[in-house]
Amino acid sequence: MTIKNLLVPLPAPRSVDMRQGTLTLTDGKLILLDSADPQALRFAAARFQHGLRERFGLTWETVASRSTPRDHIALTLRVTPDHSHPQGYDLAIAPDGIIVEARDDAGIFYGVCTLIQLLDSCASSSALDALHITDWPDFPARGVMLDVSRDKVPTMDTLFTLVDMLAGWKINQLQLYIEHTFAYRHHPEVWANASPFTGQEMLDLDAYCRERHIELVPNQNSFGHMERWLKLPRYLPLAEIDHDFDVPWGKHAGPFSLCPIDPGSLELVRGLFDELLPHFTSRMFNVGCDETFDVGQGRSEDECAARGSGRVYLDFLLKVYREVKARDHTMQFWGDIIIEHPDLVPDLPKDSIALEWGYQTQHPFDDHGAKFSASGIPFYVCPGTSSWCSLAGRTDNAIGNLLSAAENGLKHGATGYLNTDWGDYGHWQVLPVSYLGFVAGAAYSWALEANRNLDIPRVLSLYAFRDPTGSMGRVAYDLGNVYRVIGPELHNASVLFRVLQWPLDKVHTLYKDLSGAAFHHAIDAIDQAMLPLSDAQIARPDAGLIMQEFILTARLLRHACRRALLALEEDPAQAAQLRRELDRDMQEFIPHYRKVWLSRNRPGGLADSVARFETMRKDYE
Numbered sequence: 001m002t003i004k005n006l007l008v009p010l011p012a013p014r015s016v017d018m019r020q021g022t023l024t025l026t027d028g029k030l031i032l033l034d035s036a037d038p039q040a041l042r043f044a045a046a047r048f049q050h051g052l053r054e055r056f057g058l059t060w061e062t063v064a065s066r067s068t069p070r071d072h073i074a075l076t077l078r079v080t081p082d083h084s085h086p087q088g089y090d091l092a093i094a095p096d097g098i099i100v101e102a103r104d105d106a107g108i109f110y111g112v113c114t115l116i117q118l119l120d121s122c123a124s125s126s127a128l129d130a131l132h133i134t135d136w137p138d139f140p141a142r143g144v145m146l147d148v149s150r151d152k153v154p155t156m157d158t159l160f161t162l163v164d165m166l167a168g169w170k171i172n173q174l175q176l177y178i179e180h181t182f183a184y185r186h187h188p189e190v191w192a193n194a195s196p197f198t199g200q201e202m203l204d205l206d207a208y209c210r211e212r213h214i215e216l217v218p219n220q221n222s223f224g225h226m227e228r229w230l231k232l233p234r235y236l237p238l239a240e241i242d243h244d245f246d247v248p249w250g251k252h253a254g255p256f257s258l259c260p261i262d263p264g265s266l267e268l269v270r271g272l273f274d275e276l277l278p279h280f281t282s283r284m285f286n287v288g289c290d291e292t293f294d295v296g297q298g299r300s301e302d303e304c305a306a307r308g309s310g311r312v313y314l315d316f317l318l319k320v321y322r323e324v325k326a327r328d329h330t331m332q333f334w335g336d337i338i339i340e341h342p343d344l345v346p347d348l349p350k351d352s353i354a355l356e357w358g359y360q361t362q363h364p365f366d367d368h369g370a371k372f373s374a375s376g377i378p379f380y381v382c383p384g385t386s387s388w389c390s391l392a393g394r395t396d397n398a399i400g401n402l403l404s405a406a407e408n409g410l411k412h413g414a415t416g417y418l419n420t421d422w423g424d425y426g427h428w429q430v431l432p433v434s435y436l437g438f439v440a441g442a443a444y445s446w447a448l449e450a451n452r453n454l455d456i457p458r459v460l461s462l463y464a465f466r467d468p469t470g471s472m473g474r475v476a477y478d479l480g481n482v483y484r485v486i487g488p489e490l491h492n493a494s495v496l497f498r499v500l501q502w503p504l505d506k507v508h509t510l511y512k513d514l515s516g517a518a519f520h521h522a523i524d525a526i527d528q529a530m531l532p533l534s535d536a537q538i539a540r541p542d543a544g545l546i547m548q549e550f551i552l553t554a555r556l557l558r559h560a561c562r563r564a565l566l567a568l569e570e571d572p573a574q575a576a577q578l579r580r581e582l583d584r585d586m587q588e589f590i591p592h593y594r595k596v597w598l599s600r601n602r603p604g605g606l607a608d609s610v611a612r613f614e615t616m617r618k619d620y621e
Contacts, residue, residue, distance in 0.1 A: 009117035010169050010439065010463040011446035012454065019130035021095040025052070025122070029060045029074035037105075038064035041077050043211045044109045048075065051116040056126055073097060077108050087172075088136025091115060093128050106172070106213045110135070113168045117463070135447065139409065141380065141416030142445040143173030144438060145219070145286075147388070149181050149228075150423030151605030153195050158431070158600045160208055161542075165464065167212035169442035173418070174209055175219040175286055180228035181604075182220070184275050190229055195604025202279035210281060217332070218280045221288030222269045222320055223258055229268075230255035238264050241298030248293070257292045259299045260316035270323050283329050286355070287320050290334030310341030314348075321349055335379065339368050346375045355418060357382035359492050361400030369412035380416035381409035385437025386480075387429045388422040389493035391500075391560070392553050395480035397489070398437045399456065406444035417445035425501055426609040428556070430549035431600055435464040436476050465546065466539040471532035475550060478529035482557060485522045487514060496522070496560035499567070501612065504619045507567040516568050519561040526557050545599050552589075552596055559585055563616075583620035586613060
């Protein structure tokens with residue numbers, strides 16, 4: 001579906017009916033806010049005014065009186081309470097004007113977002129094709145969750161820019177995944193070196209999101225993933241375990257989870273809730289509680305043996321739930337632990353929300369969704385961008401995972417779709433690598449069938465990078481598929497990422513059956529993927545930074561290929577030469593990495609992230 005050879009907006013509307021004629025855009029027209037509460041539509045109107053001025057230099061003033069002469073009005077924003085779909089809208093463009101009609105203010109905003117994107121289809125002629133769009137969302141809640149606890153804490157400018165972009169794609173929830181990066185005044189030692197978000201910053205971000213019809217949902221892990229707390233002497237007594245413990249993929253270092261049978265664990269959590277929650281207007285709250293694999297391997301071992309680890313987990317979760325309810329919030333929680341105990345799923349509170357997460361194309365959203373649905377537990381499907389542990393993303397896996405989540409979420413009645421973007425092991429991927437996943441997730445969660453066959457490279461280029469040539473989207477898409485050239489496809493990671501993170505002897509042991517040719521082919525694929533970069537025409541203020549970020553990413557991918565070749569090299573002289581070259585390359589790379597990091601993120605966490613590169617360099621000595 002195209003309009004003057006440009007793709008229809010992102011997300012693609014579910015119904016577009018092209019009509020006869022065009023509307024010529026001229027200066028000095030009016031925007032009518034036709035609503036019982038015109039103030040609620042002011043921001044949507046202002047967003048359109050900015051788009052009109054930016055593209056054509058035209059100024060349309062806003063009025064709220066229905067007695068305004070009709071021939072002065074070019075755009076009407078009309079709230080009609082009996083409109084059929086919440087958040088849905090009708091957009092009609094005719095030769096005599098434009099009407100956006102919706103049941104609620106959010107629907108008006110989304111109609112205006114679509115209209116702004118349509119302005120790009122008439123950039124050369126200042127005339128909009130006549131049409132009628134009818135549109136509404138599949139999922140009432142369409143969210144993005146950013147990991148801000150694995151080293152990278154974004155600047156406020158970074159977040160504001162991202163919120164504007166996501167709002168334009170009809171995303172209506174945002175979560176910042178927090179372990180230790182909120183400035184809890186009662187716990188300053190935990191966030192001392194993390195450059196955390198302050199209460200004022202959360203208040204400011206909440207207000208910014210609300211204007212754009214995004215709900216900023218508070219998020220604080222409250223059971224597992226508490227190692228940043230528990231490693232400190234003040235909190236260590238609350239840990240389930242203080243040494244290594246078994247996880248499904250091997251061993252993990254403790255401490256990790258709060259001990260569920262220690263009253264002090266709930267006391268700590270209670271205090272965190274009291275400090276964090278007043279900074280948000282949302283009545284949702286994601287309490288985390290995922291991956292508590294150590295429970296039953298430490299202080300709660302006897303209790304778990306007597307009653308079962310699932311029941312011990314659920315009992316603590318229910319205590320957390322009661323604290324959330326006492327603060328008049330709805331609890332969201334990661335569903336990975338409870339789904340392993342399906343007999344306990346019916347015991348979950350029916351007014352909590354399970355977050356069914358999984359990041360591989362083949363994740364069992366179907367099976368797990370059926371179990372939550374059969375028990376009457378509201379749930380979200382939670383796929384991911386596949387950016388983390390990959391450097392450049394894993395394009396095909398991301399698309400498959402995001403698509404499967406939407407399909408099975410709709411099949412089993414999920415009430416939300418939360419697209420996650422993690423930062424495990426140093427958060428080495430740059431933010432624009434995640435744009436592909438954000439684009440696809442926004443499209444699939446809004447109207448799956450209308451967007452199932454989305455031309456993702458083209459749409460990514462137009463609406464994320466604002467590059468009409470399609471080049472930048474092509475670079476991001478193809479660079480994100482380099483992971484497939486190597487051969488083995490890992491769980492939640494790429495081979496090249498692991499090559500950089502693991503010691504050379506481990507790389508050799510795990511990948512000794514791979515030929516050096518595979519990594520030479522990968523270098524060729526990287527170079528081929530980067531070729532269109534010089535043709536990109538990015539119309540964003542951070543265009544130069546985006547170019548640097550992808551150049552840096554490609555350089556790191558090439559370094560990983562050459563490091564793998566070093567691990568496989570049997571000639572001592574050739575290996576020595578490679579070591580010297582790789583050491584020089586990494587010495588030059590790290591200062592560029594620091595500079596790019598600080599362009600979008602705060603300094604807290606940078607030293608930890610860079611330390612992983614320094615550990616890698618020891619293999620070159």
